[in-house]
Amino acid sequence: MLFLGFECTGCRRFYPPDLLYCCSSCGASLDAVYNYERWLASLSAEEWLFRPGEGVLKYRELLPLRPSASPISLGEGNTPLLKIRNISNIMNIENIYIKNETVNPTLSFKDRAQAVAVNAAADLGLSDVICASTGNTGVAAAAYAARAGLGCLVYVPAGTPEEKLAIIRAFGAELRIVEGNYGDAYEQAAREALGRGAFNLTSTYLNPYSIEGHKTIAYEIAGAFGGVPDWIVVPIGAGPLLSAIYKGFRELRLAGWIDRLPRMAGVQAAGCAPIVKAFEAGDADVAPWDSPRTIASGIADPLTTYPADGTRTLRIIRESGGAAIGVDEGDILGFRECLAREEGIVVEAASATAMAALVRLKEQGWLDKGQSIVTVATGHGLKDMAVSTI
Numbered sequence: 295m296l297f298l299g300f301e302c303t304g305c306r307r308f309y310p311p312d313l314l315y316c317c318s319s320c321g322a323s324l325d326a327v328y329n330y331e332r333w334l335a336s337l338s339a340e341e342w343l344f345r346p347g348e349g350v351l352k353y354r355e356l357l358p359l360r361p362s363a364s365p366i367s368l369g370e371g372n373t374p375l376l377k378i379r380n381i382s383n384i385m386n387i388e389n390i391y392i393k394n395e396t397v398n399p400t401l402s403f404k405d406r407a408q409a410v411a412v413n414a415a416a417d418l419g420l421s422d423v424i425c426a427s428t429g430n431t432g433v434a435a436a437a438y439a440a441r442a443g444l445g446c447l448v449y450v451p452a453g454t455p456e457e458k459l460a461i462i463r464a465f466g467a468e469l470r471i472v473e474g475n476y477g478d479a480y481e482q483a484a485r486e487a488l489g490r491g492a493f494n495l496t497s498t499y500l501n502p503y504s505i506e507g508h509k510t511i512a513y514e515i516a517g518a519f520g521g522v523p524d525w526i527v528v529p530i531g532a533g534p535l536l537s538a539i540y541k542g543f544r545e546l547r548l549a550g551w552i553d554r555l556p557r558m559a560g561v562q563a564a565g566c567a568p569i570v571k572a573f574e575a576g577d578a579d580v581a582p583w584d585s586p587r588t589i590a591s592g593i594a595d596p597l598t599t600y601p602a603d604g605t606r607t608l609r610i611i612r613e614s615g616g617a618a619i620g621v622d623e624g625d626i627l628g629f630r631e632c633l634a635r636e637e638g639i640v641v642e643a644a645s646a647t648a649m650a651a652l653v654r655l656k657e658q659g660w661l662d663k664g665q666s667i668v669t670v671a672t673g674h675g676l677k678d679m680a681v682s683t684i
């Protein structure tokens with residue numbers, strides 16, 4: 295097994311594999327570590343980037359899991375990298391691609407994390423999972439828990455799209471709707487998980503197992519693109535998706551299969567933009583956002599009780615030479631409609647922020663002519679049609 299355990303992102307203390315969420319010394323989030331030397335001893339780039347098979351567990355050497363004869367999967371991952379055609383002409387920006395995560399089994403990128411999570415739950419001997427969710431995590435957790443035969447309890451804030459609630463119920467999960475925002479749901483889920491001894495799959499940086507699933511997006515992009523795009527543009531709440539993709543590219547560079555890293559752009563709705571605010575102010579730390587107001591419910595995370603998660607993402611954005619970009623509600627709706635009408639891709643509002651951000655990146659002088667850009671379409675629009683103008 296190449297998975298060694300976790301390292302604290304604050305004080306660097308090492309922890310062997312166990313039911314862990316954060317550092318018991320300093321409280322910072324954890325990051326999975328592996329024996330990379332052993333990984334590289336037996337592999338070529340071709341074998342890794344074009345590995346046959348379905349599901350993210352085909353990359354299990356670099357996932358925090360024990361070998362298993364019968365891993366749980368719904369065939370997540372292997373999503374297409376599509377070159378944008380008509381919107382490129384409209385925006386006068388060449389070389390835009392979409393990593394279309396909307397075609398995952400439950401229609402969002404969260405399936406990658408939940409596939410890893412339910413297998414980790416089996417490794418840890420846990421029979422119940424709990425999460426707070428703005429919808430997509432809850433749907434994915436409920437589906438994978440059903441497949442794995444685990445009990446599943448999902449906390450969502452009031453105002454979560456009805457489509458997402460219906461799907462969570464359809465998978466047989468227990469649903470609790472919390473009066474308040476995502477931060478309130480987060481606190482209740484955390485309390486209940488501790489009380490029950492259940493695995494908390496909330497998709498901030500809280501669960502150091504599940505977030506590793508997201509880095510498989512980097513492996514797939516490098517294979518399909520044939521190298522490293524100049525920019526990866528990612529909608530972010532707390533931002534574990536962004537940091538995991540960057541980690542995936544760092545692993546490929548460590549292997550010597552790529553010679554540089556992409557610049558990472560994190561996108562938030564201007565009505566809930568704690569990371570963008572800190573980035574623009576030049577602050578080292580992210581502060582919680584007072585009252586989130588945006589139709590992009592999937593990334594409406596005020597970071598109320600865990601602003602350090604935002605700080606971890608901010609550090610990675612800066613380390614990559616990237617940017618944090620805020621986009622307004624009109625642009626989110628406009629690009630959601632535009633993606634459907636011009637490219638045939640229906641995304642949820644949170645995903646449309648990535649495309650809207652390209653206009654801002656260009657205006658602010660971040661993009662050089664001819665640079666390649668991959669935007670991540672995180673979730674399908676069918677789960678959030680009420681805000682649609684399509």
Ligand SMILES: [Zn+2]
Binds near residue numbers: 303305307317320322
């Ligand atoms: Zn620590």
